Amino acid sequence: MADLRCTIAGIDSINPFWLASAPPTDKYANVVRAFEAGWAGVVWKTLGEDPPVINVSSRYGGHFGSNRSVIGFNNIELISDRPLEVNLREIEQIRREWPDRVIIGSMMARVDEQAWKELAIKIAASGVHGIELNLGCPHGMCERDMGSAIGQVPEMIEQTTRWVREAVDIPVFTKLTPNITDILWSAQAAKAGGAHAISLINTVNSVISVDLDAMAPNPIVDGKGSHGGYCGSAVKPIALHMVAEIARSPETQGVDISAIGGIESWRDAAEFISLGANALQVCTAAMLYGFRIVDDMIDGLSSFMDSKGYRTIDDFRGLAIKNTVNWNELNMNFDTKAFIDQEACIECGRCHIACEDTAHQAIAFEVAEGGKRTFTVVDEDCVGCNLCAIICPVPDCIEMRPVKNDLPYLTWPEHPKNPLGDTK
Amino acid sequence: MAHHINKTGCAKISAAQFFDDLHRPLDGLMAVKEADHCLYCYDAPCIQACPTSIDIPTFIHQIRTGNMSGAARTILSENIMGGTCARACPTEVLCEQACVHHEGGNKTVEIGLLQRHAIDHLMAAGGSHPFSRAADTGRHIAVVGAGPAGLSFAHRAAMLGHKVSIYEAKSKPGGLNEYGLAAYKMVNDFAAREVEFLLGIGGIEIYYDKALDSSLTLDNLQAQHDAVFIGIGLGGTNGLGLDGEDLGGVMDAIDFIEDIRQTGDLSAIRLGEDIIVIGGGNTAIDAAVQAKKLGAQNVTLAYRRGEEQMGATAFEVDLARQNGVMVRLWSKPMAVQGNAAVTSMTFEHTVLKGGKLTGTGETYDIACDLALKAIGQKLEGDGLDGLTINDGKLKVSETCETSIKGVFAGGDCVRSGEDLTVQAVEDGKQAAIAVDAWLKNN
Numbered sequence A: 001m002a003d004l005r006c007t008i009a010g011i012d013s014i015n016p017f018w019l020a021s022a023p024p025t026d027k028y029a030n031v032v033r034a035f036e037a038g039w040a041g042v043v044w045k046t047l048g049e050d051p052p053v054i055n056v057s058s059r060y061g062g063h064f065g066s067n068r069s070v071i072g073f074n075n076i077e078l079i080s081d082r083p084l085e086v087n088l089r090e091i092e093q094i095r096r097e098w099p100d101r102v103i104i105g106s107m108m109a110r111v112d113e114q115a116w117k118e119l120a121i122k123i124a125a126s127g128v129h130g131i132e133l134n135l136g137c138p139h140g141m142c143e144r145d146m147g148s149a150i151g152q153v154p155e156m157i158e159q160t161t162r163w164v165r166e167a168v169d170i171p172v173f174t175k176l177t178p179n180i181t182d183i184l185w186s187a188q189a190a191k192a193g194g195a196h197a198i199s200l201i202n203t204v205n206s207v208i209s210v211d212l213d214a215m216a217p218n219p220i221v222d223g224k225g226s227h228g229g230y231c232g233s234a235v236k237p238i239a240l241h242m243v244a245e246i247a248r249s250p251e252t253q254g255v256d257i258s259a260i261g262g263i264e265s266w267r268d269a270a271e272f273i274s275l276g277a278n279a280l281q282v283c284t285a286a287m288l289y290g291f292r293i294v295d296d297m298i299d300g301l302s303s304f305m306d307s308k309g310y311r312t313i314d315d316f317r318g319l320a321i322k323n324t325v326n327w328n329e330l331n332m333n334f335d336t337k338a339f340i341d342q343e344a345c346i347e348c349g350r351c352h353i354a355c356e357d358t359a360h361q362a363i364a365f366e367v368a369e370g371g372k373r374t375f376t377v378v379d380e381d382c383v384g385c386n387l388c389a390i391i392c393p394v395p396d397c398i399e400m401r402p403v404k405n406d407l408p409y410l411t412w413p414e415h416p417k418n419p420l421g422d423t424k
Numbered sequence B: 001m002a003h004h005i006n007k008t009g010c011a012k013i014s015a016a017q018f019f020d021d022l023h024r025p026l027d028g029l030m031a032v033k034e035a036d037h038c039l040y041c042y043d044a045p046c047i048q049a050c051p052t053s054i055d056i057p058t059f060i061h062q063i064r065t066g067n068m069s070g071a072a073r074t075i076l077s078e079n080i081m082g083g084t085c086a087r088a089c090p091t092e093v094l095c096e097q098a099c100v101h102h103e104g105g106n107k108t109v110e111i112g113l114l115q116r117h118a119i120d121h122l123m124a125a126g127g128s129h130p131f132s133r134a135a136d137t138g139r140h141i142a143v144v145g146a147g148p149a150g151l152s153f154a155h156r157a158a159m160l161g162h163k164v165s166i167y168e169a170k171s172k173p174g175g176l177n178e179y180g181l182a183a184y185k186m187v188n189d190f191a192a193r194e195v196e197f198l199l200g201i202g203g204i205e206i207y208y209d210k211a212l213d214s215s216l217t218l219d220n221l222q223a224q225h226d227a228v229f230i231g232i233g234l235g236g237t238n239g240l241g242l243d244g245e246d247l248g249g250v251m252d253a254i255d256f257i258e259d260i261r262q263t264g265d266l267s268a269i270r271l272g273e274d275i276i277v278i279g280g281g282n283t284a285i286d287a288a289v290q291a292k293k294l295g296a297q298n299v300t301l302a303y304r305r306g307e308e309q310m311g312a313t314a315f316e317v318d319l320a321r322q323n324g325v326m327v328r329l330w331s332k333p334m335a336v337q338g339n340a341a342v343t344s345m346t347f348e349h350t351v352l353k354g355g356k357l358t359g360t361g362e363t364y365d366i367a368c369d370l371a372l373k374a375i376g377q378k379l380e381g382d383g384l385d386g387l388t389i390n391d392g393k394l395k396v397s398e399t400c401e402t403s404i405k406g407v408f409a410g411g412d413c414v415r416s417g418e419d420l421t422v423q424a425v426e427d428g429k430q431a432a433i434a435v436d437a438w439l440k441n442n
């Protein structure tokens, strides 16, 4: 059985699965249930200065798949709406009762050095392992010049991180917002400010859907709606990209990463780790299915590691980084073609119409005398785009097979047809 | 088995109240899940397997997107009796048989149940009729018979702008939808509700208790209308050709079913304790299963050949067995015994010898107080003089025209496909399109 222990910002964790700062980590009752379920740590729901914020009623919206599965989720909730003292006393109590679990205190404050420092000191005194700076909330708090209002300005990320570093001597995590143009600017700023680790992503700004009867965006509060933070499975690709950029950029590589965004299963977790994440945070999946989903995250990750012979997380951490490159470094001579397993094919015709209408007219369709339908790839016309393999409903029925052509690795800058020569 | 209907002792109860749906309708959750199982195939084989060519992937996709009335319109635009077909089609040998999931060895999509879900939704929502009529052509067409073929014809003809008058021998519309389909397929008076919906197109009048016969002839109809469509089904039944067939307690299964469908008081149905149903088709199965559901003690279905030769589908034979019907194969009726009423029947075992059915000489008796004959229907009617009949059915051309110019026909009374509701609906639709074209030149 693989060893799932990990370390981030110098903090040891019994497994890489933490709950992200959000309702699941809002109070004593939730966090204790989470620890009982097997979560290794929590980032406490973001704490602010008193008086606590007040939330509206009607707070979440869903983006649904055809089967009413929730693909994406959004919220217009603010930070913790309970008094700071109550939160801190509960943190102290859980720290005593669950010594092997991690608690990170998430915080945000006005753009004021004193405010950030005083709050950080109070939270640190409760015994948390570290502090996470919430610089990402894209709704509500940003209208009060907090959250993403700070996280969208690299100078302010750096300054806020530095303030907290100066105030406390426990690890500091800077949590980034994806609502920016280039995540590297934010990551570099956090690093420059002295962050021990970077957490990302916070939620993506969104209007989740429009209620066509009420003619208002969801979630609707008395006839009106506002943009909110998007998360859940649908944001995973965005988060993967941002994690990868930080992990492979010369300026930021090596910084500890607490990866967040759409992690629902062990496979998602393994993907983030392969791109360099030291630990993971989960919010939406827990909200959709309950804390029990951590069981399979743990079990699945360890089975995967066993099957690959990885004994520790570090054995495979970051292995995909070196294979994540710029487009200009790809091999133009690589050639792959779709191959249809006629035995497995159930003759639905989806590959044909997809390729015929929208790709390269490379899947021939023939109907034999008795009605038997045959779909065959026309190798000359197949450009290897993967479309058919993606839409085929039968697993492994369409395989993309690399063509052996004995041509050398040739990038676009080196390519004879590149009009700009080897400059771009 | 449930209680015996004759012994319930409760107030009068009709088939519409007594029988439950054979297939439980899908609720919203299951409909969406089932719709999701459909792969939205290109040039889908299920479409080709539907006699009316409903665009199945499209209507299922519409259910998936929540466009329920659009789904219903997609169905009804090819099959105006999509509601009955969804309940009565042997989908296991039609659309669902062709579903590509078959190929993958998986559970096929429940096309019939999804179709029902969409149509029921549209009918429950009410509102205006989903189709409109083209500009009035000034042409007037007579239809004989208000069964699926006649009604489907009338609806399409009305849509194309013609005026339609239907002459129906009985006092209710629907044909076998109303009188013949098993009660557990058509609960809650669905046949009548569907006809009312269909007539919502406008431009169709029905004259009841008006049969094509010596007083209302084809000549009369032709004189008063621009074209005639005949959809009279198969009014006659085949006999056993045995002595004693006229004894009390020996009757056509079709009449037995009609009694069940039409009575306001099921306890008044003549239901024996020991029933024999003779035949191997739909009708035999339906009669046997309904008898069993009504509480008959012993129901034996006797068929002279094997299961493979049965007209009924494997699903239906299973249904009979599950309902406690005793199925006796390779049994040929030889004699009917009794004085005033039947008391037993004699059967001879049969075998196939060189492809020919032959008796073995071995016989056995089954006691019975009711014997139901379901050995096929045949074309019958006084008013068919002058029409060429081929192989027991009206002869029609590619364009559905009979041997008399301007007289068209479809449904069970012609040989187009299987004798099924869905085929009759298709025949009516195609004939209306053909008549519309014909009228442009005549």
Ligand SMILES: Cc1cc2nc3c(=O)[nH]c(=O)nc-3n(C[C@H](O)[C@H](O)[C@H](O)COP(=O)(O)OP(=O)(O)OC[C@H]3O[C@@H](n4cnc5c(N)ncnc54)[C@H](O)[C@@H]3O)c2cc1C
Binding pocket: B088, B089, B090, B144, B145, B146, B147, B148, B149, B150, B167, B168, B169, B170, B173, B174, B175, B176, B177, B180, B181, B182, B185, B210, B211, B212, B213, B231, B232, B233, B234, B235, B254, B257, B282, B283, B286, B381, B382, B383, B410, B411, B412, B413, B418, B419, B420, B421, B422, B424
């Ligand atoms: C017991 C039974 C069960 C069946 N179950 C199924 C099933 O589950 N699924 C399925 O798909 N099919 C089933 N069928 C077959 C299906 O009912 C027929 O294929 C279909 O009804 C044929 O439609 P039609 O319009 O051609 O004829 P019919 O439905 O027979 O309608 C003919 C109409 O014409 C009228 N008529 C007859 N003669 C005259 C006349 N001289 N003048 C005026 N009107 C006249 C009749 O009263 C009737 O209203 C079943 C048939 C039977 C008998």
Ligand SMILES: Cc1cc2nc3c(=O)[nH]c(=O)nc-3n(C[C@H](O)[C@H](O)[C@H](O)COP(=O)(O)O)c2cc1C
Binding pocket: A020, A021, A022, A023, A045, A046, A073, A074, A075, A077, A078, A079, A080, A106, A134, A136, A137, A175, A201, A202, A203, A229, A230, A231, A232, A233, A235, A260, A261, A262, A263, A281, A282, A283, A284, A285
């Ligand atoms: C209802 C809700 C409230 C949230 N509140 C906070 C918060 O107070 N502080 C914070 O840093 N992030 C907050 N988040 C963002 C999550 O911590 C997390 O970054 C984001 O949801 C992406 O992860 P996921 O896809 O696993 O949900 C919240 C998310 C949700 C859904």
Ligand code: SF4
Binding pocket: A340, A344, A345, A346, A347, A348, A349, A350, A351, A352, A375, A391, A392, A393, A394, A397, A398
């Ligand atoms: S999509 Fe897959 S199953 Fe469907 S026809 Fe193409 S290869 Fe066959």
Ligand code: SF4
Binding pocket: B049, B050, B051, B052, B053, B054, B056, B079, B082, B085, B086, B089, B091, B094, B095, B096, B111, B112, B115, B422
């Ligand atoms: S009409 Fe019958 S055969 Fe056609 S799709 Fe509907 S259920 Fe299938």
Ligand code: SF4
Binding pocket: A348, B037, B038, B039, B040, B041, B044, B045, B046, B047, B056, B057, B060, B098, B099, B100, B101, B109, B111
């Ligand atoms: S064949 Fe089956 S899966 Fe394909 S469109 Fe028809 S019902 Fe759907």
